[in-house]
Amino acid sequence: MAVSETHLKQGAAMSELPLEYQTPNDSVKILGFWIFLATDMLLFGCLFATYLVLRTHTDGGPTAHQLFDVPGFTSETFILLTSSFTGGLATLSMRNGNKRAVISWMIVTILLGLSFIGFEAHEFATDVLAGATMQRSAFLSAFFTLVGTHGTHVSIGIVWMLLTMINVARRGLTPATSRKVFIVNLYWHFLDVVWVFIFTIVYLSGVVM
């Protein structure tokens, strides 16, 4: 954006920057996205706090210990961590200017994301069929909301990844599309980080307690 073009140093220093930072417009957008991630982190922070307060409030209903299925959430974790890695490879290919590799790694990431969602949907469905609905107890309300919010984020991420891929396919790797690749992967890594907290605070400590 012209608005800020005078604000960055031109010339030699510029070309050393990665593609997605090369126009001032794109670097502003990336900063904006980092700030957005901070708000999202706080959003999850509040949900975690709520979960921590309510996790023992089971009202005689199913407890974390009875509910959580170790192979299930372990697979989810592996899938999501792997997808974060493949997403990183997409960014790396973007840096190397390899459009086809970017698209391929994004497809892999999307597929992994979809299977993660599949596992999660399966877990939720099993719980609900067993009578562990989010209306059953405060613990379950908090559990479904926290994990479900993460799942919703992943679903949004999948759609977003798809749109970014279309952009790259159509327009090639320009500073603008590179920025989009970079940002969507930032988002994806962030979801991974949140999941690590869910994995430890919700699932692991739930099974152990």
Add this chain to the structure above:
Amino acid sequence: MWNEGPMIWTSDVLILLTSVGIIGVLTHFKKWKWLWDEWLTTVDHKKIGIMYLIAALLMMFRGGVDALLMRTQLAVPNNHLLTAEHYDQIFTTHGTIMILFMAMPFIFAMFNIVVPLQIGARDVAFPYLNAISFWLFFFAALLFNLSFVFGGSPDAGWVSYPPLTELGFDKGPGENFYLLAVQITGIGSIGTGINFLATIFKMRAPGMKLMKMPLFTWSVVAASIVIIAAFPALAIALALLLLDRVFGTHFFTMLHGGDPMMFVNLFWIWGHPEVYIVILPAFGIFSEVVATFSKKRIFGYSSMVASLLLISVISYFVWAHHFFTMGAGANVNTFFAVASMMVAIPTGVKVFNWLFTMYRGRVTMSLPMWWTASFVLNFLMGGATGVMLAVAPADYQYHNSYFLIAHFHQTLIGGTVYGLLAGMYYWWPKMFGFKLDKKLGMWAMVLFNIGFYVCFMPQYALGFMGMQRRMYTYPAGMGWGTLNFISTIGAYLMGLGFLFIVIEVIYSIKYGERDLTGDPWNGRTLEWSLPSPAPHYNFAVIPTVTERDYWWELKENNRTHELRPKAETLKSIEMPKNSARPFLMGVAFFFAGFGFVFHWLILGFAALAIVAAIMIHRALEVHDEYAVPVDEILETEAATGRL
């Protein structure tokens, strides 16, 4: 809607007539296209700021009518002008509107109008997001206000505590209106916080180091940080309560393990910082006003910055002072009591700095300065009563009493509203190209100020005499009658003051002193180097800043020509294109909210699908900018006599 009595019918008719009137006028003057092209689809921060300002003033009127209704009801004992239920609705909408739909858009008006001009930028970092934020606020305000005629207003206080607000105790749609409207406007506010932080960090004119920024811009940094850190907590509190109400979960219910205190905590983790969100920009405004009208650089610039940032940090460690009486225990209360008192220190620093700036300055008592001077006295008292409230054991006496009402109005009105009015007067010429009339403005100021003390001083006493907040009427034998009556007179004086502002605006549109220089107050910061109103691209040439108060320095050294564009060196400027989508997104959010209020899930989800479609469209968009040709810049600059 039809069985709710004459008050609602009258408002229905009035709303209908106003709408017909607006539509008629626009059609008559063939202004639809103009309205759409110039305003509804604009992404220009200055226009968005003006729209925020108009909306905020309208909401101040609506909230003010609520206030007068309440004060009328309380003027004499055993009054039955309003029913208990109606009174509950009015204090709820009054509080919610004043905080979220008046103070917030008012500060955003100032952010938008001033910040890019002050830092030498052509726009905000995300113009499109900026427009979305505005329309989310706007349609949320519409949704909230409609509750009054569609199904009933919320009536559980602006804090909306469960379990009172759980479905079991509160069936009506009012509470849904509250939850959805506040949620929608809150999303917009988060967008604004992100936007201005990115703008200020990334788009300052070359040479404008952080410590060379004007103090108003600094206050926007502080407020934006608090917005970013606080609003997510509100979003979660509201969302979980909505889940409880709509999907039958048990976060805050009394049954199945719910914990209402969790809501109270989440709410105030946002709620306390919120009052700093609205006061910090007011502090920034006072700093600009005091420096300009004392013709001196601000005293203790660095300590001003430090205290802004310190206040924004401490504001996170005080939230439990809103429920000292709820039995958290002595240690918790002590922590929060001490933290609350600590806020007084940086605030005191600021007050002293303003006073020292005025001391030995050549002070001109213009309208912004009058509001600033009145603020200082108010804030000294508000601060003192605040520290009184922070004494946890003493708070057991005045918790939820009229003492509290008097305290927070003293700070919210005497701090925030006075500050915003000062800002409005100060930057009005920059927005519209003319000054507001001083004489009428003085009437407004004097009436408002006297009214303020007449209205709220008695309430401190009433608090000590045991009068509780949110009482819709009281028996005669309590000895509260006289003071309440006086208080009501004060409220009407303030209402009169507000009317004078309205008259003043209308009068000044016709007769107000035109500002041809662009610098009517002999200002110090960059916005005054531009013509009034500023061209849509703001700066034809981006200045390179070397000093704090750069414009003042240039004037002192007769170097102002340096900021004038030169025909030879002008380049075309890329500006964002107008877009209809932010507006449409606001409309879609409105219908989504409306659908969920009445559990019309199909409408709700359909509207959300439209939001998603708009976002997808945006994601695939390629060009959202256009180049302003050099000719057009030449022409505009020549028209203001700058070439």
